[in-house]
Amino acid sequence: MIRQKWTCAWCCVFLCISMSNFSTNVYGAPPKKTVTKPAILANKPSGVGAAAVVLMDVTTGDVLFAKQADTRRPPASTTKIMTAILGLELGRPDEVVTVSQKAAAVGEATLHLDPGERIALYELITGALVRSGNDACVAIAEHIMGSEEQFVKLMNKKAMALGAQNTNFVNTNGLPRKEHYSTAMDLALMARHGLQIPQFASITRQKETEIHFLEPDVFMDLRNTNKLLWNYPFANGVKTGTTTAAGKCLVASATKDGRQLLAVVLNAPDRFGDAKKLLEWGFEKTENVRLFGAGQAVEEFLSQKKPVQVFVESPIDVSIVKVEREKLLTRVVWEKAANLPVRAGERLGRLEVWLGEQKLRTVPLISETEVGSRLEPLFFFNSK
Numbered sequence: 001m002i003r004q005k006w007t008c009a010w011c012c013v014f015l016c017i018s019m020s021n022f023s024t025n026v027y028g029a030p031p032k033k034t035v036t037k038p039a040i041l042a043n044k045p046s047g048v049g050a051a052a053v054v055l056m057d058v059t060t061g062d063v064l065f066a067k068q069a070d071t072r073r074p075p076a077s078t079t080k081i082m083t084a085i086l087g088l089e090l091g092r093p094d095e096v097v098t099v100s101q102k103a104a105a106v107g108e109a110t111l112h113l114d115p116g117e118r119i120a121l122y123e124l125i126t127g128a129l130v131r132s133g134n135d136a137c138v139a140i141a142e143h144i145m146g147s148e149e150q151f152v153k154l155m156n157k158k159a160m161a162l163g164a165q166n167t168n169f170v171n172t173n174g175l176p177r178k179e180h181y182s183t184a185m186d187l188a189l190m191a192r193h194g195l196q197i198p199q200f201a202s203i204t205r206q207k208e209t210e211i212h213f214l215e216p217d218v219f220m221d222l223r224n225t226n227k228l229l230w231n232y233p234f235a236n237g238v239k240t241g242t243t244t245a246a247g248k249c250l251v252a253s254a255t256k257d258g259r260q261l262l263a264v265v266l267n268a269p270d271r272f273g274d275a276k277k278l279l280e281w282g283f284e285k286t287e288n289v290r291l292f293g294a295g296q297a298v299e300e301f302l303s304q305k306k307p308v309q310v311f312v313e314s315p316i317d318v319s320i321v322k323v324e325r326e327k328l329l330t331r332v333v334w335e336k337a338a339n340l341p342v343r344a345g346e347r348l349g350r351l352e353v354w355l356g357e358q359k360l361r362t363v364p365l366i367s368e369t370e371v372g373s374r375l376e377p378l379f380f381f382n383s384k
Contacts (some may be wrong), residue, residue, distance in 0.1 A: 043323055045281035050268035051247070052184040055278045057288065057319035058192055058253065058260040062360065064286050064319060065278065068184065072166055073266050075182040076241030076249050077109065077132045079174030082155045084125050084203070085194045087140045093122035093199070095143065096214060102148075103139040108175065110135045111211075111220065122199070123211040128173075129203050129239060130222045137172035148172055164189050176245050184264040191238050191251045191262055204237035204253075205229070228252050228272045234279070238262070240271070254279045259288060285323075291316040291330060291353065298365055299332045301348050310348050310365040318353055318360050327356040332365065344370045 044065055045055075052068040063069070099117040111124075111133035121143060128136040141151030152169050159167045164186035170177045194200040207229045210219045228235040234254040241249035247267030252275040254261055263278040265271050292298060294315050300307035310332075320328060334349040342348065346367045353361035 043285065043321055045278055045285075048265070048274045048277055049270060050265035050274045052264075052266040053274070053278065054184040054188045054262075054264040055282050056188045056192060056262045056264075057282075057286070058195055058262050060288065060317050060319045061192060062319035063185075063188075064261075064282050064321065066185070070166055070183050070185055072181040072183055074176060074180065074243060074246035075167075075174055075187060075266070076243040076246035077134075077174045078182070078187050078239050078241040078249055078251050079169060079172065079180070080128050080132065080137055080241075081187065081190050081194055081239050081251065082159060082169065083137045083140060083151075083172045084129050084200060085190065085197065086151070086154060086158060087121060087125045087128075087144060088197050088199050090144050091121045091140075093120065095121040097121050097124055097139055097143040099135075099139050100142055103135050103142060106135040106138050106173070106175075108134055109173075113139060116215075117213055118215040119211070119213045123213075125199075126203050126206075126209060126211055127220075127222065129200075130206060130209060130224045132225050132240065134173040134175060141172045159186065159190065162189050162193050174241055174243070174246075176243050184266050187251050187266075188262055188264045191253070191264070195237065195253060195260070195262070201237060204239065226250070226252070228254075228275055231272055232276050232279070234283075236260075250275050252279065254283075256283045259283065286319060286321050287325075288317055288319050289325065289328065291318065291328075292351075297368070298351055301334065301336070301342070301367065308342055308348070309368040311368055312351060312363050313366060314363075316351070316353065316361060316363055318355075320355055320360075324355060327354075329354045342367050342370060344368065 052071055052073055054063060054069050055065040056063050096118050099113045099115055101115045104113045104115045109132040111127045111131060113135045124136045124140050127133040138148050141148040145151040145154060151172060155169045167182040167186040168179055170180045206224060208223050210221050212219050225240040232254060234256045235252060236255055237253040238251045248271045249266045250271040252263045261279050261282045263275045265274040268274045292312050295311055297309045297311045299310055301310055331352045332349060333352060336348040344367060347364045348367050349365045351363045351365055352359060
């Protein structure tokens with residue numbers, strides 16, 4: 001069983017979607033300055049006291065506001081976001097877990113597990129996310145990988161695969177350790193991935209629930225530690241965290257008018273108030289803009305005899321502050337030299353989306369048809 005789970009685990013780590021970013025035969029220069037990290041906007045939320053902050057659109061992944069986003073900090077129990085993700089991706093909900101002596105001995109926030117108790121994996125994950133059970137996290141890890149140490153190695157590989165490059169886990173639950181750290185940005189990336197897992201999203205939105213132990217046959221009532229679920233009507237996740245070193249932390253999601261935002265606040269004197277301010281600011285002051293639909297023609301790559309339509313395979317949506325919309329630009333950059341043949345479905349260039357000097361997207365441009373004559377490339381710079 002453990003060997004099979006190792007194979008599944010490696011597949012899980014590396015099956016993460018990322019944007020393509022090629023650099024072949026580029027024609028046409030981008031703006032002189034390239035900003036890859038989110039810019040701090042002049043029009044920003046006020047009264048947010050957290051030491052580190054990220055506000056992200058869940059659908060697009062665009063960062064709408066950030067403060068000290070890449071500063072490494074203790075993540076406390078927000079660590080359990082990654083533990084739950086791997087538990088859901090690598091295990092079956094109905095797998096039965098037998099609690100070990102080591103798992104039962106974990107203290108502080110706990111489900112009060114006893115050695116030898118038997119419970120379904122899904123129930124343990126619910127206990128870890130809703131009640132923040134430290135003991136549940138160790139039981140999950142031991143069931144999936146045989147030991148907490150092996151599971152933690154996988155947590156770090158998964159974090160890296162998701163783009164969380166400033167994270168290092170040394171345990172599954174966030175209990176204080178010197179080399180256990182993450183960032184507001186990394187936690188946003190992990191939580192965004194988790195929210196795309198239906199079971200993760202379902203668990204973290206519950207205010208109250210119960211879990212069922214198989215042996216002994218008992219039920220336990222759980223109340224979510226995320227008070228934002230009661231205090232903010234649009235809230236629907238995700239996870240709290242508190243230690244002396246980390247301060248009060250919260251990763252919070254909310255959905256309003258069909259749009260879901262994700263706020264991360266670390267070391268916040270008023271974590272629920274800060275998260276609510278960020279989310280409300282995001283819903284009021286920012287918007288999603290669709291630039292092109294799936295399969296929509298973007299430009300023509302011209303030949304001497306016949307133009308070739310190029311298109312995008314997936315919709316291009318961006319999230320921006322409303323007052324910044326006039327700064328939104330698109331640029332077509334041809335990557336194919338003026339040599340034929342051109343095959344149908346061939347990548348001929350890329351579409352770059354810029355917000356002022358900040359590049360938001362790079363999307364491949366695909367040829368619609370095959371052309372057998374000499375091509376002369378033409379460059380475009382369009383304002384959308």
